[in-house]
Amino acid sequence: MNERSITQAVRSSEGDSRVFSVAFFAAFAIVLSIIEHMVPRPLPWMRIGLANAITLYAFTVFRPREVLVLIVARVIAASLLIGTFLSVTFILSLSGALSSFFLMYLAYRYLSSVFSLVGISVIGALTSNSVQLLLINYAFIQSSLSYYFLPFVLLFALAGGVVSGLFGKFLSENI
Numbered sequence: 001m002n003e004r005s006i007t008q009a010v011r012s013s014e015g016d017s018r019v020f021s022v023a024f025f026a027a028f029a030i031v032l033s034i035i036e037h038m039v040p041r042p043l044p045w046m047r048i049g050l051a052n053a054i055t056l057y058a059f060t061v062f063r064p065r066e067v068l069v070l071i072v073a074r075v076i077a078a079s080l081l082i083g084t085f086l087s088v089t090f091i092l093s094l095s096g097a098l099s100s101f102f103l104m105y106l107a108y109r110y111l112s113s114v115f116s117l118v119g120i121s122v123i124g125a126l127t128s129n130s131v132q133l134l135l136i137n138y139a140f141i142q143s144s145l146s147y148y149f150l151p152f153v154l155l156f157a158l159a160g161g162v163v164s165g166l167f168g169k170f171l172s173e174n175i
Helices: 003-038 051-061 064-082 088-111 117-141 144-174
Strands: none
Touching (some): 003 051, 003 064, 051 064, 051 088, 051 117, 051 144, 064 088, 117 144
């Protein structure tokens, strides 16, 4: 085996390893999403967002593009398994996940000296819930009455962000 083919083999195996790692953590996030979906909650938006802990962990070990693939794969696969694919729930979930990804990435990349993983998780939870409420208001309800829910939505997002952030911190410190 010459030097060039060894280098290609190493690059190929590293790439395969990264793909398998992203797929593994996407599967872990999918399982958490499904479990959380099965837990009864008083209002539809009252979710802790445990799958977001996997996203936080992913920021510490994967490239941004890989984290984005993990998130999109999680949302699509979980919605297919739950039976909400291409529904309003799916659209809200995807919009919340993508918007929170971008702000969490920016916070992780440029403000990690200011925000811990818990703080970054709170940013993601607040972003996701805010974007979903805006989307509900502009696309479906078209009434300012939905903004009366904003304090409750954000308060629950804050609590869920802290719980998810602590779980993400635990994962990043122990895996």
